[in-house]
Amino acid sequence: MINRYTVIGRPVAHSLSPAIHHMFGEHTQRRIEYTRTEADPDTFIDTVKHWREVGGKGCNITSPFKEQAAAVCDRLHRRAELAQAVNTLHMHPDGSIVGYNTDGIGLLADLKRNKHCSIEGARILVLGAGGAVRGILEPFLEQRPSELVITNRTVDKAKKLADDFSLLGNVSAGNYDELSDKGAFDLIINATSMGFGGDSPPVPVSAFAPSALAYDMMYQSETPFLNWCHNNGIANTSNGFGMLVEQAAEAFLVWEGVRPKTRMLYPRTSEIINSV
Secondary structure (H helix, E strand, O other): OOEEEEEEEOOOOOOOHHHHHHHHHHHHOOOEEEEEEEOOOOOHHHHHHHHHHOOOOEEEEOOOOHHHHHHOOOEEOHHHHHHOOOOEEEEOOOOOEEEEOOHHHHHHHHHHHHOOOOOOOOEEEEEOOOHHHHHHHHHHHHOOOOEEEEEOOOHHHHHHHHHHOHHHOOEEEEOHHHHHHOOOEEEEEEOOOHHHHOOOOOOOHHHEEEEEEEEEOOOOOOOHHHHHHHHOOOOOEEOOHHHHHHHHHHHHHHHHOOOOOHHHOHHHHHHHHOOO
C-alpha cells in the first residue's frame, strides 16, 4: 500500500517538500506519494477534509494556513496546542485529524546540529509574529535563552505572542523603531513574509553582535534579508533549508513511525532545489 501525503498552502508551487519526502521514503524503504495542493482561506478546511476522505494519511501545512489548521483538528499535540499553529496533520484510521507543530524542533535541530549554534544564555531577536513564530517559541524558550524579543510591524500582535508565552521564559515584544535601543543579539531569525515581496525587515546593524547568526526561515539560497546582511557586513548567515529538512523529518516520524537520517539528504541539496 502507498501512503499518500500532500502540502497545502498558497502559493505552494514552489514547495520543495515533495522532493524531500520522496527521498525520505527511498532511504527508509517506505512507499509514499507526496503532492502539492493549493487552497485559499475560504476553501482550506474543505480541502483538508477532502484529503482525508480520499484516503490521504497526512499533510503538511504551510503559509498562510498554520493558525487556521488548528481549528480543523480533532486533537492537538502539546506543542501545537500551546502554539495554536499547526504544520503537520495526521489522519487517523478512526477518521480523526490530529495536529502537530514540528517547526520549532526542526529549527532547533538545524541550529544545534548543523549550525552548532547555542541557544542557552543567548539573546535572540525574532522578526515577525505569524504562525511560524508561534511554532518556534516554546521549543526555544525551553532552551533557556537569556532573552527573546519579538519584533513586528503590528506591535499588538507581537505583544499578544509575548503574553501568551510569558510563563515559559524571558520574552518581550516591540516594534522595529525600538531596536536601536535594544543592544546586540546573538541570533536574529527572520520569520516575516517580506521576502516574498522583495523587501527586508528594517533591522539596524547595531542589533547584530560581532559573531551573531542571521537566520532566514525562507529556504532560498538568496533572500532580501540575507542579501541585506551580506551588504552590511554580517558574515554569519543561513537560509532556512536545514529547518525545512529537519521539520519534514519530524513530520515523517509522525506519519511513518521512523525519523529519517537527514544527513544523507544534504549532499543532494541541489537536486532538491532544482526539483521545482
